[in-house]
Amino acid sequence: MGWNIRLKIGLAILLFFVVLAFGVSWLAPVDPSAQGSYLPYLPVSADHLLGTNALGQDIFWFLTESVRNSMILGLTVAACTTLISLAVGLVAGYRGGKTDRFIMLLNDSFIVIPTFPILIVLSSLVRGRAGFPAIVAILIAFGWAWNGRTIRSVALSVREREFINMARFSGCRTARIVVQEIFPYVYAYTVVGFINSILYAINIEAALAIIGLSDVETPTLGSAVYWPNTYSAIMTGNYVWIGAPVVAISLLFLGLFLTSTGYNQYFAERRGHS
Amino acid sequence: MNLLKYLVSRFATYLAVLFIGITILFILPRLMPSDPIEQYIGSLAQESSVALTAEQVADIRKVLAEMYGLEGSMFEQYVGFLRRVFTFDFGPSLSAFPKPVSEFIAAALPWTAGLLATATVFAWIIGNLIGLTAGYFHHSRWAAVIETVGVLIYPVPYYVFAIVLIILFAFLMPVFPLTFTVMPGPLSLEKVKDIAYNSALPAAALVLAGLGYNILGMKSLSYSAKEEDYVTYARLKGVRDREIMYRYVFRNAILPQVTSLALSLGTIFSGALITEMLFSYPGVGLLMRRAVGDGDYNLLYGTVSVTIVAVATATLVIDLIYPLFDPRIRHR
Amino acid sequence: MKSNATHVHGEAASRRETVDISLRDVVGTYTTVRGTVNAVDGVSLDIAGGGIIGVAGESGCGKTTLLKLLYGNVEYPLSLTRGSIRFNLDGMPITHETIRRYWFRRIAYIPQSSMSSLNPVIRIRKQFLDRAGYSQDNVFQGARGRRQQRETLERVRQYLRELDLPVEVLDSFPHQLSGGMRQRVMVALATFFHPDIILADEPTTALDVVVQKGILLLLAEVQEALRNTILIVTHDMGVHYQLTHRMVIMYAAKIVEYGPTEEVFSRPLHPYTKMLIESLPKVGDDRVRQGAKGKPPSLYSELRGCRYAPRCPKAQAICRKQEPELAELSPGRRAACFFPEE
């Protein structure tokens, strides 16, 4: 069973960004966030692939650094939320009953409560300082709920399947049953959830940065939009400065989205014929 | 499922959301190393050329603590905070002292509610209709085109739509205003037009951002509903195509979409806040932005509390409407 | 059905007798990821006269596919790749192409699963009316549409009373009815227009025996009153014995035997039919039974000769080389076997 078109395109886009972030970005000749390294407003050329901005930074190198930081943030948040959602979802789904009802009440609350205003409160309290760890913590605190919900509902339905009883009478205890029997069924959803969490984390941090409430001194995809926005790059006609990060964000999100839905489809097809 | 059981469980969720949201809001600043009072005094000392005496500082501290609800034990503070939220009294605004925060919020809330409700309902209905058509006629070429469009716009975040719309329609083709400017005055046809003209871009950004989600969701739901036995049977009964599409496919596929709308309201609201900030639209989002800029904690807590209450209530309303769509909950 | 049934069905009763179904070399093909497979592979048969016709066979033999082809329910991945299917209803020919126009009014269908075959979100009443063509749309046509709808609903009520069904089911949603009641609603839906032919696909498989008996006897009564043709597909040989007048036995996409039910059971011609009947245990019968040896051939592979030959105790060299015709061995009895049972 081959990869479908979505998965192919999505992985190709992600590969491009991974190479950009973790391969190419180390080659930057100077610290990309240092201001005044070059003359401002240099046009696109071989030396400066996307030109330079009003602050005398190379737009291309700044962008690679931004992509890297955003991806590190996304991967960190996604890894933690995936672990939490797996634990929560499996416990709620497998235990059922009162445990399940309590966890789901908590879970639904975290889905319904809008994350963004809470983050605004947080960032106003720390005033942009000590930004990243606190933001990561809040993103994790609010990020597990969607996946937790999905994993729980899968676990809940698998729990009722006959092969769970079969495993029990083959001598398996609860931990073994969860790992051997239930995990294969939630595995695909976990992968999809992981990718979606990357998107979620990068997205919210970027939103926060764009309105100046994240740690804008650290290059991220959000601060890459914040600076041209603050310096009115639109009015001064420096479209590459604002355009490049906007395109990068859209393309990265498209890649993540295509990979997650493509993988979902791929797995569903495989399940259908295996 | 029993209707009563359903309603009780939804209401429990509502209370849990309120409780957890408000509690987080209460705990969060108390976990932070920085103290809003010291921060305020610090900034005050910087701004004023005259040095403050120790007595003055102590006075300010006392006043601020009272105003922020930071007096007494943790429990007393918590009860006080809950009272503030449920009486809709968040104390005076600091940046526009002594005008109460609730007045600002009362002025901003209708704008946000109007924009958000219009855009969400619009995106939901249009998205579901397009999705239904694409899912029902999934073999046609148009369905593939629609799906591609959906895939392309779904992952694009709110702020990108906002920025792109600003560049396109406020700079390159300046047909819409860059910032929101509606003259105060009594409601007239003229004013409604003015509001519509000024709200067009933020509304468009919100609709675009919500459209992809609804199109893709409805497309896959109606596609799978079409495979259900009751649709096959209706077809074999000779029921007309249009009737199958609406009364069989749509009526069933819409149910998960209602639930999913309720669950995604928080995300939609977050998106609306940032859109308002980028368009300077005079809603709760902009107010929140101003509160952060001015270090106006009462205003900030007021707006964020109202946001949480509003989202939870809107979710509850959708959940309460749900049984109208699903007879299996209405009639046991 | 109550005594007034003859009155209601008087007009219907007079026009039957000349129904026949004619299959000529029918091949139905599924397109799957493993390639194409002929689930019905060259079936020819003429069924004339009314009555209840049973189609028997085990899983994968093609009986449900045959029913789909007959009903014209041919959608991807199934296709009719060869042959012709014709109905003759009192001199009116209906072919594979035109059948859709007669669905439910003259040729009706009863599906296997009544739970999933009823729309869960609309009332039973509307699921009657939407076929009758008097749905909400007609209400908008004003007083005439509303009156027509009322009249149709009254006829539906009347019909349910004839079938001994509580009229209240009309105002229920499917989930409020028991499995047996839902399946009786399906029977009522399928017979409301007094169709000439009813095709039923395992109509009682999911039901308990007591409820099953009620549904089957209801079908038998409907057939007696309407004097029409009912074609019933089921794997349960007991159901065939109780209900059907004639039966078709299928094996590996082919018809292997056709004849009056009583005779098929008392004197099966095809070794497969014989094995099928003899493997059934019975209450009160203490003989040791043997299950069948081997399994049916995969339809994906190249098949030569009689498809039952590898499992047949009587198979000779010719059985493996040449395919036997479904030949008429005695009046009304056909079997596809070189060495039929005596």
Place this chain on the structure above:
Amino acid sequence: MPRTILNVEGIHKIYSLGSFFKRLRINALDDVSFSVESDDPVVISLIGESGSGKTTLLKVLLRLVEPNRGRIDVEDRPIVAAGERTLPDDELLRLVQPIFQNPFEAFNAYRTVDKYLRDTAVLVNRLARGHEAEGAIDETLESVGLHYGDVVGKYPNQFSGGELQRVSVARALIPRPKLIVADEPVSMIDASLRMNIVNLFRKIKQEFATSFLYITHDLATAYYISDYIAILYRGCVMEFGAAADVLRRPLHPYTQLLLDSVPQVGVKWTAREKMSDLETTEYAFAGCKFANRCPHAMPRCRSVRPAAIRPKKGREVYCHLYAEPRDQTDSEAVGVG
């Protein structure tokens, strides 16, 4: 003194449905008792329609569900008593093993089937991984007509239903249990192949001295294979006794109705029966649960739960029709048919 193969005593199981305010209590098992004593292994059939409680009883016996009251013993060893688990889990697995209805549901589609066999050999039989476990698996597979090579590394979808059910039987046999509980084990298998599995049960019963609890709605295979039979309706035993006796000379009107409704080859149906659809209220009846549908129902049937009447040794029928005349205060109300 013969052994008690299976003793079920006063089992109650109540499920609560509905809301916090309007509770609907379903007596899924309402005082179920029967007992089989024998020196030789036996097959006991549990017959009932959907909603009869036969699956709940199976779950109680396998301790997947806890009863509200009552006790169960297998081979003179108490499994549950008064809601308590009276036998350690690992001992239960060596005493009782299940076979499930749909073999494709009973094996995880993502795991190879031999893993279940190995788990059973290693975790239940405490055999060492490798040769020791594989030897035991191979030996057991041979007794169901398969070889280790036929199953190793294969996923469930690579088997036919009949083959997979054999693997399932082999797995249940590995611990050499005293009782195998088979829940509708042949209902998913084609009729002509069904007897292969049923005959396999007969062979195993003799070879391994294993008793079977065979749960089914199919009276014909039950007649063919069982030594004892219990007829359940709405959570109550209606009739119990030697299989041939119960099915050839049914006493309870419900057993008679059931036998009348089976579409059996050779005996044509006559009249249409009075039908009752599944009624949830029947679970709550104070008297006989069959009273609403019973053609012989008397006034007391609706108010008094009939006690077990023993017309002869080893036969029990829960019906007022067979009560001693002196108990029968309203015998003139109806003629006994």
